[in-house]
Amino acid sequence: MQPITTQQIEAGYALAKERYAALGVDTEAAMTALAAIPIALHAWQGDDVRGFESADAQLTGGGIQATGNYPGRARTADELRADLDQALRLIPGKHRVNLQAIQGDFGGKVERNNMRPEHFSRWMDWAKERGLGLDFNPSYFSHPKADDGFTLTSRDEGNRQFWIEHGIASRKIGEAFGKALGTPCVTNIWIPDGSKDIPVDRKSPRELLARSLDAILAEKLDSRYNLDAVEGKLFGLGLESYTAGSHEFYLGYAVTRKILLCYDTGHFHPTEVVSDKLSAALTFLDQMLLHISRGVRWDSDHVVILSDELQAIAQELVRGKYLNRVHISLDFFDASMNRVAAWVIGARSMLKALLLALLEPFESLRTFENAGDYTARLAMLEELKTLPFGTVWDYYCLKQSAPVGAQWLDEVKQYEKTVLAQRG
Numbered sequence: 001m002q003p004i005t006t007q008q009i010e011a012g013y014a015l016a017k018e019r020y021a022a023l024g025v026d027t028e029a030a031m032t033a034l035a036a037i038p039i040a041l042h043a044w045q046g047d048d049v050r051g052f053e054s055a056d057a058q059l060t061g062g063g064i065q066a067t068g069n070y071p072g073r074a075r076t077a078d079e080l081r082a083d084l085d086q087a088l089r090l091i092p093g094k095h096r097v098n099l100q101a102i103q104g105d106f107g108g109k110v111e112r113n114n115m116r117p118e119h120f121s122r123w124m125d126w127a128k129e130r131g132l133g134l135d136f137n138p139s140y141f142s143h144p145k146a147d148d149g150f151t152l153t154s155r156d157e158g159n160r161q162f163w164i165e166h167g168i169a170s171r172k173i174g175e176a177f178g179k180a181l182g183t184p185c186v187t188n189i190w191i192p193d194g195s196k197d198i199p200v201d202r203k204s205p206r207e208l209l210a211r212s213l214d215a216i217l218a219e220k221l222d223s224r225y226n227l228d229a230v231e232g233k234l235f236g237l238g239l240e241s242y243t244a245g246s247h248e249f250y251l252g253y254a255v256t257r258k259i260l261l262c263y264d265t266g267h268f269h270p271t272e273v274v275s276d277k278l279s280a281a282l283t284f285l286d287q288m289l290l291h292i293s294r295g296v297r298w299d300s301d302h303v304v305i306l307s308d309e310l311q312a313i314a315q316e317l318v319r320g321k322y323l324n325r326v327h328i329s330l331d332f333f334d335a336s337m338n339r340v341a342a343w344v345i346g347a348r349s350m351l352k353a354l355l356l357a358l359l360e361p362f363e364s365l366r367t368f369e370n371a372g373d374y375t376a377r378l379a380m381l382e383e384l385k386t387l388p389f390g391t392v393w394d395y396y397c398l399k400q401s402a403p404v405g406a407q408w409l410d411e412v413k414q415y416e417k418t419v420l421a422q423r424g
């Protein structure tokens with residue numbers, strides 16, 4: 001492929017700038033706004049959600065699955081950090097990393113309820129050196145005490161207490177991240193608990209879940225360091241009939257406890273869209289967390305692409321002026337392709353969606369809507385689709401010293417040859 005020259009990019013941008021200016025859109029302001037939006041790269045794409053608790057760690061239970069056996073999975077936290085470094089070099093802007101509890105540098109057996117900030121000190125040093133923020137997720141799966149499908153809703157008090165302690169330990173780790181890095185860590189709780197077949201008692205697990213969460217959140221942590229989020233789900237694999245932590249449950253919980261609600265875009269019925277839910281939830285919540293995923297027929301965690309729904313989500317964030325209230329993380333795990341490329345494709349798609357939304361003449365569109373001129377509204381929405389957005393994106397990448405167009409793929413291929421292919 002012939003690389004595009006700086007001169008070509010600048011010439012394309014000059015024309016695009018004029019086209020947008022004619023609609024009252026300031027492309028420079030859009031790029032400045034985009035540069036201030038961090039996307040959290042979910043570290044678990046790099047290790048197929050296996051973690052580093054032992055050399056032969058596997059993803060088990062949890063109603064989730066990483067499919068594929070593409071070579072090059074990160075087998076240690078060092079390998080994962082190297083892969084993240086490579087991905088971050090190819091994504092314009094300054095971003096964050098979102099960790100699972102199972103991804104620490106443990107140096108031996110550490111039980112989940114005994115995890116401490118020191119098990120993540122290498123991650124903190126790494127993030128500090130790069131000026132990155134870190135987010136965190138307790139891991140309520142791949143563990144003998146979760147094998148029966150119950151964690152925070154377990155009828156076994158000992159098991160429940162164990163998982164409550166894991167949640168408490170996770171918040172302390174999140175707090176340490178926030179203190180070390182000067183940016184609050186979003187600590188997000190997702191549990192798989194549910195039932196494969198029709199339960200007769202839907203009530204008790206939910207009552208237990210509320211009690212367990214209250215115990216985890218009992219200690220008030222400074223919001224400058226740690227922000228708590230809860231993530232609901234429609235169903236998990238093998239848990240098709242009932243999920244204790246449903247969306248209604250967590251919406252009520254987050255509103256009453258004044259914490260963050262997490263919407264994972266793969267966690268709803270395929271006909272439901274998160275883009276329509278954001279403004280509803282944000283009427284009652286101060287802040288939210290988004291897990292940007294792509295379900296194909298079910299919560300299949302495919303790599304995020306610039307889909308209509310991704311664009312609709314970005315439009316809602318920009319139109320509603322929610323960007324300072326919504327934290328954005330990616331969340332997918334595809335083991336059938338180069339994992340570094342998966343991060344890059346997902347993050348660049350998210351950023352493209354945001355840039356497209358930032359380039360929208362929202363006030364003009366709203367004027368049409370308020371005047372009942374739905375003809376002009378629809379006509380303009382369609383015309384906007386063919387404006388020269390791509391040249392603004394190219395220019396943004398150039399200015400952010402990130403590869404323009406598909407040039408990033410050459411670098412990933414090179415990394416695959418020299419680093420990933422050497423892994424057994």
Ligand SMILES: C[C@H](O)[C@H](O)[C@@H](O)C(=O)CO
Pocket residue numbers: 044049064137190231233264291299331
């Ligand atoms: C591995 C994570 O905890 C997970 O992706 C969670 O956020 C989720 O979405 C489970 O389906």
Ligand SMILES: [Mn+2]
Pocket residue numbers: 190231264291331
């Ligand atoms: Mn998620």
